[in-house]
Amino acid sequence: MEALGIDVLFKGTNALRLLQGLWIAAQISGISVALSIVLGVLLGIFMMWKNPVARVISRLYLEIVRIMPQLALLYIVFFGATRVLGINLSAEFSAIIVFTFWGTGEMGDLVRGALVSTPRHQYESAAALGLTRAQTYVHVIIPQAVRRLVPAAINLVTRMVKTTSLLLMIGIIEMMKVGQQIIEANRMTSPNAVFGIYGTIMLLYFAVCWPISLLANRLSKKWN
Template identity: 50%
Template sequence: MQNSGISVIFEGRNIQRLLEGLMVTAEIAFISIILGSLLGIIIGITRTSRSKILIFFGRLYLEIFRIIPILVWLFIVYFGVTTALSIDLSGMTVSIIVFTLWGAAEIGDIVRGALQSLPKHQIDSGKAIGLSNYGLYRYILIPQAIRRMIPASINLATRMVKTTSLVVLIGVIDVVKVGQQIIELSRLKVPSASFWVYGIIFVLYFIICYPLSVLAKKLEAKWQY
């Protein structure tokens, strides 16, 4: 193994460093999906209101994040907003902010779709028994919508994990950055280092994302109406 390209993976603390980088990737995705879900639920509910203004701004917010690439948002916040406001934010913090806002936009659309897909007669029945709007959402709409939201939300989480590879461009030491550092230090003595290092990174992403994809498909099939 000493003379083979894969040996670079087992030198020093390389394996540990890659796992630590993977934890950074997972941390960004996990925190962002949690915060994004909380904000997204509010956005989704407002987009089902009768207010055309709320619907318009909710739709505008979604389209802004869908049209402008996430990488551009990372640059805007990291280089632009921090400079304009004279604040010092780490790459990690900027990543969580951007991914939270993106997640909120996507979750908001998922919530809107789930709520609007519910049969209208259930809303009418809830109103007929005297439920307030709050009670209507709490006891009838939200519990049913959650079952429709979860598979799509899990799929969003897998997209978010994969997209975190962009944060390396604003200085975050994630699994991709660690891999690049290992390759830079090893490329002269181990020319095939990049193949093995990126191969391991592929496996690490697969270990996280594939189970989530399978879970989403199973839940979608189980809860399909």
């Protein structure tokens, strides 16, 4: 075990600290996912508007989300907003803002894609039955769009969970940060701690994301 650096996990409360770091990452990603789903649905509907201004705004937002690295956004919000705007934001709150901003854009595009992929004759059939536009979306379009949306949305959740590894860069004591602290504290007595600690972190991320990924694949196969 010493050769693999796993012995460090059994020193003091190191294993418990890693789990606490994982819980912090899970809390931030969970709050961000919940907000992203709600705001992403609204954004997806907004992106369907035929208004030119709405299209330009939604397109610009989506391009910013796709092009800007999440780490750069974290720095802009946490360090930039604090100094330029004089706003005192905690690292955790800054992370939720950035992850929600990113997740809303991604979710909005997924919602838009699910709505666009619904066959045109579904709209026409609903209109022939005398349904209003609102009734058409509630009773016909949205139930079909959800089937296309859910697997992709679940995969987005796994991406958001994994991206929490960047939070150490703004000082949040999540799992990666705790791992660094353990390695630094034991670098003389356990030189192989890097392998053991980061290997454990990899397994913990896998344990969280794998069931979510399986759920996405199962739903996709079931509904197809």
